[in-house]
Amino acid sequence: MARNPFSGIRGQLALLLALAAVVPLIGYGVVSIVSLRSGTRESVVSGNLGIATRAAEEIRRYVSGHAEILKALASQLQNTGLEQWQQETTLRNYVLQFREFRELTLFDEHQRVVASSRVGAPHVSVPGDAPIKFDQVAMAALRVDDDLLPTSLFAVPLKRLNQPSGWLVGELNLEEMWRVVDRIRIGQRGFALIAAPDGALIAHGDPDKKALVAQADHISTHPLVGTSEPAAREFPDESGIELLAVAANIEPLGWTLIIEQPTSEAYASARRLQRQLSIAIGVALMAMIAVGLVFGRRFIAPIFTLQRATQGIAAGDLDTRVHVSGGTEFADLGGAFNTMADRLVELQEDVKRQERQAMFGRIAAGLFHDLSHPIQNLGNSARLLAREDLDAESRETFQRTIEREVAALKRFMDDLRNIARPKPIERFAMDVNAAVTEMVESMRPEGERNGIAVEARFAEGPLTIDGDRFALGRVFRNLISNAIQATEAGGRIAIVTARTGEKVQITVADTGSGIPADRLPKIFDDFVTTKRRGLGLGLAISKRIVEQLDGTISVESEVGHGTTFTMRFPAHDVQTQAAAS
Numbered sequence: 001m002a003r004n005p006f007s008g009i010r011g012q013l014a015l016l017l018a019l020a021a022v023v024p025l026i027g028y029g030v031v032s033i034v035s036l037r038s039g040t041r042e043s044v045v046s047g048n049l050g051i052a053t054r055a056a057e058e059i060r061r062y063v064s065g066h067a068e069i070l071k072a073l074a075s076q077l078q079n080t081g082l083e084q085w086q087q088e089t090t091l092r093n094y095v096l097q098f099r100e101f102r103e104l105t106l107f108d109e110h111q112r113v114v115a116s117s118r119v120g121a122p123h124v125s126v127p128g129d130a131p132i133k134f135d136q137v138a139m140a141a142l143r144v145d146d147d148l149l150p151t152s153l154f155a156v157p158l159k160r161l162n163q164p165s166g167w168l169v170g171e172l173n174l175e176e177m178w179r180v181v182d183r184i185r186i187g188q189r190g191f192a193l194i195a196a197p198d199g200a201l202i203a204h205g206d207p208d209k210k211a212l213v214a215q216a217d218h219i220s221t222h223p224l225v226g227t228s229e230p231a232a233r234e235f236p237d238e239s240g241i242e243l244l245a246v247a248a249n250i251e252p253l254g255w256t257l258i259i260e261q262p263t264s265e266a267y268a269s270a271r272r273l274q275r276q277l278s279i280a281i282g283v284a285l286m287a288m289i290a291v292g293l294v295f296g297r298r299f300i301a302p303i304f305t306l307q308r309a310t311q312g313i314a315a316g317d318l319d320t321r322v323h324v325s326g327g328t329e330f331a332d333l334g335g336a337f338n339t340m341a342d343r344l345v346e347l348q349e350d351v352k353r354q355e356r357q358a359m360f361g362r363i364a365a366g367l368f369h370d371l372s373h374p375i376q377n378l379g380n381s382a383r384l385l386a387r388e389d390l391d392a393e394s395r396e397t398f399q400r401t402i403e404r405e406v407a408a409l410k411r412f413m414d415d416l417r418n419i420a421r422p423k424p425i426e427r428f429a430m431d432v433n434a435a436v437t438e439m440v441e442s443m444r445p446e447g448e449r450n451g452i453a454v455e456a457r458f459a460e461g462p463l464t465i466d467g468d469r470f471a472l473g474r475v476f477r478n479l480i481s482n483a484i485q486a487t488e489a490g491g492r493i494a495i496v497t498a499r500t501g502e503k504v505q506i507t508v509a510d511t512g513s514g515i516p517a518d519r520l521p522k523i524f525d526d527f528v529t530t531k532r533r534g535l536g537l538g539l540a541i542s543k544r545i546v547e548q549l550d551g552t553i554s555v556e557s558e559v560g561h562g563t564t565f566t567m568r569f570p571a572h573d574v575q576t577q578a579a580a581s
Contacts, residue, residue, distance in 0.1 A: 040270035056248040074156040087115035134252035190261030302330035432463040439476040451489030478538040486512030514559040
């Protein structure tokens, strides 16, 4: 019969030393970890609640302030006996003074237009059943306009001799509210959002989730939506990421401002201390185990077996399995480990399938965004062309609209086709300066329409490369078009050619909004875009074309200062340059 290793004095002494050292150490570690977690959570929740409360108050003042402006204007217009032209002048002056108001319109008691700041027919009407009412002001539900900006209607009732005499209705641009939400950043991954009482998403500070606002997404299942008092909650999101969320109510709108932050980031400092404490405990445990290792080798062996198997799983070898003999709890643990490994294989397949489904969903959403606007313009223009009373100038305008949208659809279909079946590149000697000149001249009108200067600076002498004029024209058009979309009115886009050693260099630089540093490494990947609309194919196709011509393309950007794309191609020798000339 095998001898019990702890039956002798040495074994019992080793066990006594281990218990004397381990039990107090574990007790101290548990108490310290619990206290650390509790204190950290209270501190983080308190700080985040303070930020949420201040932001909610700022938004409340912003909305209430404009409501007071509208009430003040209503007081000026009622019972003053102003003529219609005087009323319209007053309304237009207010629109010029308070630019958040896009339109101000005065209605009589029968909801007929009396005066308006807008030239032509007003776009606003008296809201029938406004969901938000505060301090004699009715506020319609927030909506996203054609420019993907938040707007709402405010209505103030007018009275004459304490009898209803009409309405003053204003359309308010709430873009500043979005900016307030965007400015709220907690750490690297903490963002704010605003939800209506019914769960409708009004604003979101995460750039990757702004599209949910335009899609009128609802988060009614969120545990903090509709809370009336400041509150905090921890819960997993739809991706399984554990979040710490705090909420503050925006009175009297009934909206809820929520700040969400992954607990892994919120409690990072506490977890670092916890890991250090755990390491210290582990070192002490290993010392005790080393003292009694000669007596407990057989007992510890299954633990090492499970450890090696766990490391194999962590390294990606999901075929790792363990075999622990005997009828002990370690044998049961080995069986549970094997069951877990089998389940991980199944979960991996599920994740792959979900990733494919998510990619298909993104493609479908991108197709809808990119095709709906051109198709709508084509339909509207076609219907208007069918009218017999249409004058020649308008007919020509609608025809140009149809041609422009058809060209846009053709470019979109070319992008999709080039992703699935790239066009072969035909190489010919070409003058880079001439190609850039042609493209700048064709894109300059678009820049002028947006108030952006499109400039070009050329190196002296012909710059000749072995390229495809049509394919490179597509690259130039993509880069210049992206620069125009990223640059505010009054900005500048510069296209510069140069000779650097044996390379021909072309740069496209803008003074636009720039690209965040964390997005630059993936800017040329398929289906990656920093714009609100689109599939993200333009830069991917451009990179593919440049590389097919033995060139390189790189990007440098600084948020708020602009972006520079640089292309380099092998230059031709003198004989080829002469032939091209």
